[in-house]
Amino acid sequence: MAADVKTAAIRCKSCNCRFDVPDGQKEVVCPECGQGWKMRWFRPGVGMIIAPLNWTQFQKEARRVQE
Numbered sequence: 001m002a003a004d005v006k007t008a009a010i011r012c013k014s015c016n017c018r019f020d021v022p023d024g025q026k027e028v029v030c031p032e033c034g035q036g037w038k039m040r041w042f043r044p045g046v047g048m049i050i051a052p053l054n055w056t057q058f059q060k061e062a063r064r065v066q067e
């Protein structure tokens with residue numbers, strides 16, 4: 001059996017940087033801003049961010065930026 005680990009490029013919704021995540025991984029952390037995200041995978045290699053891992057923390061950060 002070949003260890004065929006694919007990755008998919010996604011864009012962080014917090015800082016807009018692009019990074020690669022292992023195919024099918026349910027939770028990712030942005031290497032640039034450290035924000036954790038929940039992922040949804042439609043099919044192998046095609047995924048998108050659906051929500052922050054921690055809503056409370058995310059909203060706290062967002063409020064701080066607006067001030």
Ligand SMILES: [Zn+2]
Nearest residue numbers: 012015030033
């Ligand atoms: Zn980020």
